[in-house]
Amino acid sequence: MELEIRNRFNDGILREAMRRYAIPADRIRLLDGFESFIYEFDRNDGAYILRIGHSLRRTVELIQGEVDWINYLAAGGAGVARAILSENGVLVECIDDGQGGQFLATAFVKAAGGPPSAWTPALYERYGELIGRLHALSRTYNPSNPAWRRPAWDAPGQLEPERWLPSSEAVALQKYRQLKTYLDCLPRDAGSYGLIHQDAHTGNLFVDDTGRFTLFDFDDCVYGWYIYDIAMVVFYMIVNADDPVARTGEFLPAFWHGYCRENQLDRAWLKEIPPFMKLREIDLYAILHRSFGDFDAIENPWIRRFLKGRKARIEGDVPVATFDFEGSGR
8 A cells, every 4th residue: 555545544534434334333343455444344234345545546436437347247147246335325435635635435245255265176167157257247338427437457557567666677677568568469359358357366255155256356447358357367376386387277277167158258368368477477576566665574475475586587588387378278
């Protein structure tokens, strides 16, 4: 989270958000949040999640577009955490921060279940069905208000390695620019390009006792390639695995099989998974530079594992996994 946003937040902002969503004072607790303040709360009508972001990062219109799409997906039968109305009957509450900006509060139904504890081929397939259903619905979606249209994958404020990579990462920046040039040439037809989650990794979904998935945290949704969404899923599934190639072979065929039950995407797109995973690798590397600066001070074990040898892998064009991606779709 940007320091300026963190410094503007206070108990008064939280209390006002609680008032607008009728949250009892003794039934709310803070959760981990990377770019926003995230809380879990209970009311007599159920369990919910409160997210408080800021206008320095997202406009009101962008958040309106996010929740509009989420509720469209929910109405279409996708496993997503639906946004709820405030006491004022709106999906986005704006709270002045006293410094010329606004905190933007939204609330969602809390997803049932919890993080997947033991993966099976059947769960991989259901994961694929979830993403496939999302993409199938995306093909027919238009924002309720044109002003709510979400940005493209590379719009200002979305993809910023050039802003966050320090001068010591000149080679990584060069690799990013070369990759961006390649991706810009890919076709953007209606069957392959639309509104995507862009961060549908396992940390952003729960599974219940029946095996039903619920996806949440659509804060990064953008217009991009459907294969980009899939590549994000694969990236986070394998990047820190002891054997990324073996994990890919275990995961992707089952995931793709489930995906194709819900959405038809030309199998030829599978060969674009490696460049999109490389994009995520470089972008995440840049975000960590932005958020931490001093890598030696990082304590998070997942991040430390990701960063180990990462600079050399990026500079040496080492794939996240050397695998026959297109072949896995047969």
